[in-house]
Amino acid sequence: MRSLKALGAAAIAAGVVAVAIPLTSFGQASQASEPGTPAGWTKVWSDDFTGAAGSRINTNNWIYDIGHSYPGGAANWGTGEIAYHSDSTQNVYQDGNGNLAIKPIRDSAGNWTSGRIETTRTDFQPPSGGVLRVESRLQMPNVTGAAAQGIWPAFWMLGEPFRGNYWNWPGIGEIDIMENVNGANQVWGTLHCGTSPGGPCNETTGLGGTIQGCPGSTCQSSFHTYAMEWDRSTSPQQIRFYVDNTLYHTVRSDQVDATTWNNATNHGFFIILNVAVGGGWPGNPTSATASGVPMLVDYVAVYSKGGGTTEPTDPPTSGNRDAYSTIQAESYDAQSGTQTEATTDTGGGQDVGYLANGDWLRYDGVNFGSSAAHTFSARVASGAAAGVSGLVEVRLDNVNNAPIGSFSVANTGGWQSWRTVPGSISGVTGTHTVFLRFTSGQPADFVNVNWFTFSR
Template sequence: MTAPTIVEAAVAQPSAVPAPPAGFTTTWSDDFTGAANTGLDTGTWRYDAGPGSSFGTGEIETTTTSTDNVYHDGNGHLVLKALHSGGDPNSGWTSGRVETQADGFGAQPGGVVRIQASIQQPDLSTANGAGYWPAFWMLGAPLRIGQVWPGSGEVDILEDINGRSSLFGTLHCGVSPGGPCNEGTGLGSGERACGGCQTGYHTYAVELDRSTSPEQIRWYLDGTQYFSLSSNQVDATTWANAVDHSYFIIFDLAIGGAFPAAFGGGPNAATASGGSLNVDYVAVYNKSPNYGTNIAQGKPTTASSAESAQFPASNATDGDITTRWSSAFSDPQWLQVDLGQNYNLNHATLTWEAATASAYQLQTSTDGANWATAYTNNNSPQDIQSTPLSATARYVRVLATSRASQWGDSLYELALYGSPTSGGGTGSLLSQGKTATSSSSENASFTAANAVDGNTGTRWSSAFSDPQWLQVDLGATHAISRVDLSWEAAYAKAFQIQTSNDGSTWSNIYSTTTGTGGNQSLPVSGSGRYVRVNGTARATQYGYSLWEFQVFGS
């Protein structure tokens, strides 16, 4: 006997991802706008495909990568569909389970994270839904580098079983079986009514609140809180290991297993094939302590190494929690950001991927050559770290000396906070990305544009003769207050900084015959549309070579 099949209902219209709640910002979201019958964007999601029996919950489905089971419906929804074939209701099931590639979703110390989705549960009842087990949940990022469940944490935002039109919210933690969290049951809400959740979309959310004492987890249905847990309900170590870190998000539609069995069992001969978990959107919102503006975001960032071109240093300062820098698989490694001028630094936050550094220092420098240690972290278990700083620096680097895993050091985001030092005369950066030309280039790998691209890993290098010049067109006349030069080893011993309104007639606003190379920050006073470095004497037998040429003003 073949399982009965669900008849498709009318397609619901998608809703936009909601604006963040008051006091929050949107960290990440997906509203599933893919074309009809297309699979996942695997840059954002990964398929968790394989036999359900491997998940340790007694499930009997096989999760697949097929668009029969996981697909966009073309109307702004992700669909996970369970399908049955054959005559035995306890075999022949396929379905879908997906999880985010990113695992950096969490609350900073002193902050709050809210994870929310709009979902329609499978349109089934107890008459034809026995064995169905839809879920929207999160696992702790440390699980991905080998820390064990449930100690690394699991937060179930929505679970329902057997078409009961209900939901359960649960924290799994500690050890299994038993332990402080009563595993494998966990600490949960118990069954709560969820009227209309099979026939329409409802919002399910959880907040992890590290801004209150004791810390809390709160569960919501359609904006109304229905359950909470506090950190003082378990010991401090159990809570910290399970909650005070990042997570990755999972949607899945299981069939069978221990949870449905506890409420009558299934599937059975009446269980329908074709039931689906439909997701309209998923969003992550954060409320962070107000440290001010992140002065590292978008600034030139370099590193000792990168695992591949997919994980460059710039990912750690791009403001996107789903991109990351990842180093080579060895110690030590470093990541460095050039803030463009000296700042009085007062705070730093680091969001590590699961492959975190178990020991590192935050080091500061005013010249990029001489470094002082401002903060040391030895073997912290958390991947979201926040620390006060007291230092004055233009350059800040993370020097990682020991890894927590066999992988490299992997950092989603380095955020720095502080105020410009007095008398900086900085103005705005005017030159980055503007048209740059030069008297010559050593070869096609070292063009003038490299010196104004904001990337301290690329450079301009001239022919091996004097004089040579590099020029940037600011696009309009500006007052010029500062010029920063980041020289490669082949620097200028004698050079001038010159300005022009027409690109033909030049005025000196700075001149030296005793250049020292390295990183130079030169206060100047002048105006012009065009600014150039005019090198008249080289310090080496090679050409003139600049990593970055930055012009500031108003």
């Protein structure tokens, strides 16, 4: 939760050296709309906000956060901010010029409303051995000085395990791509992780850096492109922060212990855009704070390159796997967040382990035939700690499609203590890409898989 870092965020050291990166076709400051996908990259997802003036956001892409907190979560979003977040088109709307507007407004009684939205997708992460880039071209609220007191725009990400839990921050990871407070001509980029307060990631400050001034013009007066690259192709892994392709801060996985890094990054993330009012970092607004000055967002785009492939956009037309034979877990066509290891189970070979919330395995061309399958079984083992459990889900043709079946698993007596667990699925015929996706309310690893199969 971005909230819990607030009190320490202002202590992020200033004066980080910025490095100019040769410009590519990534969104440059003069870009009028979403750029084309750069050579060598694959576009994973985007929204260009091209709706009519005053229209609502695309709720296939975004969720409105409503009120002063998540349901059952920390009050005032954990930051002490005071605005009520609404889904009103007074606060969150498309402006007809290709922008999303998030506008904080003070009413005649002095009460503030604003907006906060987050992506429906929670699976944004680099492919194994690859790179993920998340970027937005946006203009901060164009207000400075006393008129900006208490205004806190942000473009950021939270780890998937946070959704529905709301109390596991900062261990599940937070990546702040752009933060600004009080109209300062300055940008902060931060990774939050570990425990709070203190811990390996120096919470509530986090592992942060800042750049004084945006390239070419002030941060408030113009659109700029803010980006994060999460690089799994390097050792140690890196998370890099950019403004208009100027690199100003890098976090490396060797800055913390392996468990802290894995808990913070070994899963997908969702994206958040919001303008907070007040809170522990900027302080509260005053009577001089300007009402009705929006943050404008031209686009948000997610790209990946290298490493394993991502899920196919269409199911295969022919099958090379028999759904009713044993499918070895390690025979996947693509994966995210997993590792193979030797198994002591009957038959030997390998299993797929270190499976935690948001991880997945993909198997192409699984042929179910013309008579529907209604059950599946998987050979699983778990040495998870007490209270740690999760689901083994079957999804077809896209990792984000709804599961057609699942079963739950907790500690089986050890990571090589194997048992076969059955589960029911809705009837399936034909040839499909099969995903095993692993879902848990905790960030910890909870299961290993040796093999799985289907039956009628």
